Amino acid sequence: MKPIEIIEVSPRDGIQNEKVILDTNTKLELIERSIAAGIKRLEVTSFVNPKRVPQMYDSAELVARLPKGIARYIGLVLNQKGYLRALDAGVDEANFVVVASDTFNQRNQGAKTSDTLSFWAEMAGDAKNKIDVGLTIGAVFGCPFEGEVPLKRILKIIEQAMENPPMELSIADTIGVATPVDVTRVVKAIRSEYPDLRLRLHLHNTRNTGIANAWAGIEAGIDALDASMGGAGGCPFAPNATGNIATEDLVYMLQRSGLTTGIDLEGCIETAKWLTTKLEHDLPGMVMKAGDFVPVGNG
DSSP, rough: OOEEEEEEEEIIITTTTOOOOHHHHHHHHHHHHHHHHTTTEEEEOOOTTTTTSSGTTHHHHHHHHOOOOSSSEEEESHHHHHHHHHHTOOOOEEEEEEESSSSHHHHHHEEEEEEEHHHHHHHHHHHHOOEEEEEEESSOBBBBTTTTTHHHHHHHHHHHHSSSSSEEEEEEEETSSOOOHHHHHHHHHHHHHOSSSSSSEEEBBBTTTTHHHHHHHHHTOOOEEEEEEOOOOOOSSTTTOOBOOOOHHHHHHHTTTTOOOOOOOOHHHHHHHHHHHHTTTTOOHHHHOOOOOOOOOOO
Protein backbone atom coordinates (compact mmCIF):
# COMPACT_ATOMS: atom_id res chain seq x y z
CA MET A 1 0.00 0.00 0.00
CA LYS A 2 1.08 3.59 -0.62
CA PRO A 3 2.10 5.80 2.32
CA ILE A 4 -0.81 7.67 3.92
CA GLU A 5 -0.43 11.26 5.06
CA ILE A 6 -1.81 12.06 8.51
CA ILE A 7 -3.12 15.59 9.00
CA GLU A 8 -3.35 16.71 12.62
CA VAL A 9 -6.59 18.59 13.31
CA SER A 10 -6.57 18.83 17.11
CA PRO A 11 -5.67 22.57 17.11
CA ARG A 12 -8.85 23.25 15.13
CA ASP A 13 -11.47 20.49 15.16
CA GLY A 14 -10.06 18.92 18.30
CA ILE A 15 -10.66 21.92 20.55
CA GLN A 16 -13.39 23.92 18.81
CA ASN A 17 -16.21 22.38 20.85
CA GLU A 18 -14.39 22.37 24.20
CA LYS A 19 -15.63 24.34 27.21
CA VAL A 20 -12.12 25.12 28.42
CA ILE A 21 -10.79 27.92 26.21
CA LEU A 22 -7.12 27.33 25.47
CA ASP A 23 -4.82 30.35 25.38
CA THR A 24 -2.59 30.96 22.39
CA ASN A 25 0.55 29.68 24.11
CA THR A 26 -1.14 26.36 24.87
CA LYS A 27 -2.32 26.02 21.27
CA LEU A 28 1.21 26.72 20.07
CA GLU A 29 2.56 24.06 22.38
CA LEU A 30 0.04 21.56 21.03
CA ILE A 31 1.18 22.36 17.49
CA GLU A 32 4.86 22.21 18.41
CA ARG A 33 4.42 18.89 20.21
CA SER A 34 2.62 17.47 17.17
CA ILE A 35 5.39 18.59 14.84
CA ALA A 36 8.02 17.14 17.17
CA ALA A 37 6.17 13.81 16.90
CA GLY A 38 6.59 13.90 13.12
CA ILE A 39 3.40 15.59 11.91
CA LYS A 40 4.14 17.65 8.79
CA ARG A 41 0.72 19.10 8.01
CA LEU A 42 -1.76 20.54 10.50
CA GLU A 43 -5.15 22.24 10.42
CA VAL A 44 -4.39 24.88 13.02
CA THR A 45 -7.42 27.17 13.16
CA SER A 46 -10.62 28.31 11.51
CA PHE A 47 -11.34 31.83 10.39
CA VAL A 48 -14.85 32.05 11.75
CA ASN A 49 -16.82 34.36 14.00
CA PRO A 50 -15.47 33.81 17.54
CA LYS A 51 -18.91 34.63 18.92
CA ARG A 52 -20.07 31.36 17.36
CA VAL A 53 -16.86 29.39 17.97
CA PRO A 54 -15.10 31.00 20.96
CA GLN A 55 -12.00 28.79 20.75
CA MET A 56 -11.08 30.50 17.47
CA TYR A 57 -10.70 33.96 19.03
CA ASP A 58 -6.98 34.22 18.22
CA SER A 59 -6.66 32.87 14.67
CA ALA A 60 -4.50 35.67 13.26
CA GLU A 61 -2.22 35.86 16.30
CA LEU A 62 -1.79 32.09 16.36
CA VAL A 63 -0.78 31.93 12.69
CA ALA A 64 1.64 34.83 13.12
CA ARG A 65 3.45 32.94 15.88
CA LEU A 66 3.66 29.53 14.21
CA PRO A 67 7.14 28.07 13.71
CA LYS A 68 7.99 28.62 10.06
CA GLY A 69 9.40 26.24 7.49
CA ILE A 70 8.91 22.96 9.37
CA ALA A 71 5.28 22.12 8.56
CA ARG A 72 2.37 23.20 6.41
CA TYR A 73 -0.49 25.00 8.13
CA ILE A 74 -4.14 24.89 7.07
CA GLY A 75 -6.88 27.32 8.04
CA LEU A 76 -10.54 26.38 7.66
CA VAL A 77 -12.86 28.93 6.01
CA LEU A 78 -16.61 29.04 5.53
CA ASN A 79 -17.19 32.22 3.55
CA GLN A 80 -15.57 35.18 1.81
CA LYS A 81 -14.71 37.00 5.03
CA GLY A 82 -12.99 33.92 6.39
CA TYR A 83 -11.10 33.42 3.14
CA LEU A 84 -9.80 37.00 3.17
CA ARG A 85 -8.75 36.62 6.80
CA ALA A 86 -6.87 33.43 5.92
CA LEU A 87 -5.06 35.25 3.12
CA ASP A 88 -4.10 38.11 5.42
CA ALA A 89 -2.94 35.75 8.16
CA GLY A 90 -0.63 33.86 5.82
CA VAL A 91 -1.58 30.21 6.26
CA ASP A 92 -0.19 27.82 3.66
CA GLU A 93 -3.60 26.45 2.71
CA ALA A 94 -7.24 27.42 3.03
CA ASN A 95 -9.67 24.54 3.51
CA PHE A 96 -13.11 25.61 2.33
CA VAL A 97 -16.20 23.75 3.57
CA VAL A 98 -19.48 23.01 1.87
CA VAL A 99 -21.98 20.74 3.60
CA ALA A 100 -23.79 18.11 1.55
CA SER A 101 -27.26 18.89 2.93
CA ASP A 102 -29.00 22.26 2.68
CA THR A 103 -30.25 22.27 6.27
CA PHE A 104 -26.84 21.58 7.80
CA ASN A 105 -25.14 24.00 5.41
CA GLN A 106 -27.64 26.69 6.41
CA ARG A 107 -26.89 26.14 10.10
CA ASN A 108 -23.15 25.95 9.51
CA GLN A 109 -22.74 28.75 6.98
CA GLY A 110 -26.03 30.56 6.64
CA ALA A 111 -26.60 29.55 3.01
CA LYS A 112 -27.84 26.74 0.79
CA THR A 113 -25.32 24.23 -0.52
CA SER A 114 -25.68 25.61 -4.05
CA ASP A 115 -24.92 29.15 -2.88
CA THR A 116 -21.83 27.97 -1.02
CA LEU A 117 -20.66 26.13 -4.14
CA SER A 118 -20.98 29.39 -6.07
CA PHE A 119 -18.71 31.06 -3.58
CA TRP A 120 -16.27 28.15 -3.86
CA ALA A 121 -15.97 28.95 -7.57
CA GLU A 122 -15.26 32.61 -6.82
CA MET A 123 -12.74 31.82 -4.10
CA ALA A 124 -10.93 29.14 -6.08
CA GLY A 125 -10.56 31.54 -8.98
CA ASP A 126 -9.26 34.32 -6.77
CA ALA A 127 -6.86 32.03 -4.92
CA LYS A 128 -4.76 31.15 -7.97
CA ASN A 129 -1.14 32.19 -7.39
CA LYS A 130 -2.11 33.39 -3.88
CA ILE A 131 -2.81 30.36 -1.71
CA ASP A 132 -3.46 26.64 -2.06
CA VAL A 133 -7.12 25.80 -1.53
CA GLY A 134 -8.72 22.51 -0.64
CA LEU A 135 -12.40 21.65 -0.41
CA THR A 136 -14.14 19.65 2.29
CA ILE A 137 -17.62 18.25 1.74
CA GLY A 138 -19.24 17.82 5.15
CA ALA A 139 -21.91 15.34 6.23
CA VAL A 140 -21.19 13.09 3.24
CA PHE A 141 -22.37 9.96 5.06
CA GLY A 142 -25.37 11.41 6.85
CA CYS A 143 -26.97 14.62 8.10
CA PRO A 144 -28.36 15.11 11.62
CA PHE A 145 -31.28 17.11 10.21
CA GLU A 146 -32.10 15.43 6.88
CA GLY A 147 -30.85 11.87 7.36
CA GLU A 148 -29.19 9.91 4.57
CA VAL A 149 -27.40 11.88 1.86
CA PRO A 150 -27.74 10.18 -1.55
CA LEU A 151 -24.48 9.31 -3.27
CA LYS A 152 -25.72 10.92 -6.47
CA ARG A 153 -26.03 14.23 -4.59
CA ILE A 154 -22.43 13.91 -3.37
CA LEU A 155 -21.19 13.19 -6.88
CA LYS A 156 -23.17 16.15 -8.24
CA ILE A 157 -21.62 18.47 -5.66
CA ILE A 158 -18.16 17.20 -6.60
CA GLU A 159 -18.92 17.63 -10.31
CA GLN A 160 -19.81 21.28 -9.72
CA ALA A 161 -16.81 21.85 -7.49
CA MET A 162 -14.45 20.31 -10.05
CA GLU A 163 -15.20 23.11 -12.47
CA ASN A 164 -12.62 24.85 -10.26
CA PRO A 165 -10.56 21.88 -9.03
CA PRO A 166 -9.26 21.96 -5.46
CA MET A 167 -5.72 20.90 -4.63
CA GLU A 168 -7.35 18.23 -2.48
CA LEU A 169 -10.88 17.02 -1.84
CA SER A 170 -11.80 15.97 1.68
CA ILE A 171 -14.92 13.94 2.39
CA ALA A 172 -16.13 14.20 5.96
CA ASP A 173 -18.19 11.94 8.18
CA THR A 174 -19.05 14.97 10.28
CA ILE A 175 -21.38 13.21 12.72
CA GLY A 176 -19.74 9.79 12.76
CA VAL A 177 -22.44 7.62 11.15
CA ALA A 178 -20.45 5.86 8.43
CA THR A 179 -19.49 2.21 8.35
CA PRO A 180 -16.63 0.65 6.34
CA VAL A 181 -19.12 -0.40 3.67
CA ASP A 182 -20.26 3.23 3.30
CA VAL A 183 -16.71 4.56 3.10
CA THR A 184 -15.71 1.97 0.50
CA ARG A 185 -18.76 2.72 -1.64
CA VAL A 186 -18.28 6.50 -1.60
CA VAL A 187 -14.51 6.55 -2.04
CA LYS A 188 -14.60 4.05 -4.90
CA ALA A 189 -17.36 6.03 -6.62
CA ILE A 190 -15.29 9.22 -6.42
CA ARG A 191 -12.10 7.42 -7.48
CA SER A 192 -13.80 5.96 -10.55
CA GLU A 193 -14.81 9.44 -11.71
CA TYR A 194 -11.64 11.29 -10.64
CA PRO A 195 -8.71 8.83 -10.56
CA ASP A 196 -6.04 11.53 -10.16
CA LEU A 197 -7.81 13.68 -7.57
CA ARG A 198 -6.06 13.83 -4.20
CA LEU A 199 -8.55 12.47 -1.64
CA ARG A 200 -8.58 13.17 2.10
CA LEU A 201 -10.87 11.49 4.62
CA HIS A 202 -12.15 13.20 7.78
CA LEU A 203 -13.74 10.83 10.27
CA HIS A 204 -15.45 11.10 13.63
CA ASN A 205 -15.61 8.17 16.00
CA THR A 206 -19.07 8.95 17.38
CA ARG A 207 -20.30 5.37 16.95
CA ASN A 208 -16.93 3.62 17.35
CA THR A 209 -16.43 2.91 13.65
CA GLY A 210 -13.77 5.53 12.96
CA ILE A 211 -10.64 3.36 12.84
CA ALA A 212 -12.39 0.67 10.78
CA ASN A 213 -13.57 3.40 8.42
CA ALA A 214 -10.02 4.72 8.12
CA TRP A 215 -8.77 1.32 7.01
CA ALA A 216 -11.63 1.00 4.53
CA GLY A 217 -10.70 4.40 3.12
CA ILE A 218 -7.07 3.35 2.72
CA GLU A 219 -8.04 0.18 0.88
CA ALA A 220 -10.42 2.16 -1.36
CA GLY A 221 -7.70 4.63 -2.37
CA ILE A 222 -7.62 7.74 -0.19
CA ASP A 223 -4.36 9.69 0.13
CA ALA A 224 -4.66 11.39 3.52
CA LEU A 225 -6.47 11.00 6.82
CA ASP A 226 -7.36 13.60 9.44
CA ALA A 227 -6.79 12.70 13.08
CA SER A 228 -6.71 14.43 16.45
CA MET A 229 -4.49 13.80 19.46
CA GLY A 230 -6.41 11.82 22.05
CA GLY A 231 -9.47 11.69 19.81
CA ALA A 232 -10.49 15.22 20.81
CA GLY A 233 -13.09 16.91 18.65
CA GLY A 234 -16.68 17.70 17.79
CA CYS A 235 -18.73 20.12 15.71
CA PRO A 236 -20.56 23.02 17.44
CA PHE A 237 -23.36 22.87 14.86
CA ALA A 238 -23.96 19.09 14.83
CA PRO A 239 -25.93 17.53 17.70
CA ASN A 240 -24.06 14.73 19.54
CA ALA A 241 -21.01 14.90 17.27
CA THR A 242 -18.02 13.67 19.23
CA GLY A 243 -14.30 13.38 18.62
CA ASN A 244 -12.18 12.65 15.61
CA ILE A 245 -10.24 9.41 15.32
CA ALA A 246 -7.28 9.56 17.69
CA THR A 247 -3.93 10.25 16.05
CA GLU A 248 -2.11 7.75 18.26
CA ASP A 249 -4.71 5.04 17.53
CA LEU A 250 -4.37 5.64 13.80
CA VAL A 251 -0.56 5.67 13.89
CA TYR A 252 -0.55 2.41 15.88
CA MET A 253 -2.84 0.70 13.37
CA LEU A 254 -0.88 1.88 10.35
CA GLN A 255 2.52 1.01 11.76
CA ARG A 256 1.44 -2.43 12.99
CA SER A 257 0.03 -3.01 9.50
CA GLY A 258 3.37 -2.26 7.89
CA LEU A 259 2.63 1.23 6.54
CA THR A 260 5.21 3.96 6.92
CA THR A 261 4.00 7.11 8.67
CA GLY A 262 7.18 8.91 9.73
CA ILE A 263 5.40 9.67 13.02
CA ASP A 264 6.62 8.82 16.50
CA LEU A 265 3.90 6.90 18.30
CA GLU A 266 5.29 7.60 21.76
CA GLY A 267 5.36 11.32 20.96
CA CYS A 268 1.69 11.16 20.00
CA ILE A 269 0.81 9.28 23.18
CA GLU A 270 2.58 11.83 25.35
CA THR A 271 0.91 14.71 23.49
CA ALA A 272 -2.52 13.11 23.91
CA LYS A 273 -1.93 12.71 27.65
CA TRP A 274 -0.73 16.31 27.89
CA LEU A 275 -3.82 17.55 26.01
CA THR A 276 -6.05 15.69 28.45
CA THR A 277 -4.63 17.80 31.29
CA LYS A 278 -5.21 21.03 29.38
CA LEU A 279 -8.82 20.22 28.47
CA GLU A 280 -9.47 19.03 32.03
CA HIS A 281 -11.26 15.82 31.12
CA ASP A 282 -10.53 12.37 29.79
CA LEU A 283 -10.21 11.88 26.04
CA PRO A 284 -11.48 8.80 24.16
CA GLY A 285 -8.22 7.67 22.54
CA MET A 286 -7.38 4.05 23.38
CA VAL A 287 -3.66 3.69 22.69
CA MET A 288 -2.84 6.61 24.99
CA LYS A 289 -4.25 4.43 27.77
CA ALA A 290 -2.99 1.00 26.69
CA GLY A 291 0.35 2.05 25.26
CA ASP A 292 2.23 0.55 22.33
CA PHE A 293 2.54 -3.22 22.03
CA VAL A 294 6.13 -4.29 22.51
CA PRO A 295 6.59 -8.06 22.10
CA VAL A 296 8.81 -9.59 24.81
CA GLY A 297 9.44 -12.91 23.11
CA ASN A 298 7.71 -15.86 21.57
CA GLY A 299 6.85 -17.55 24.90
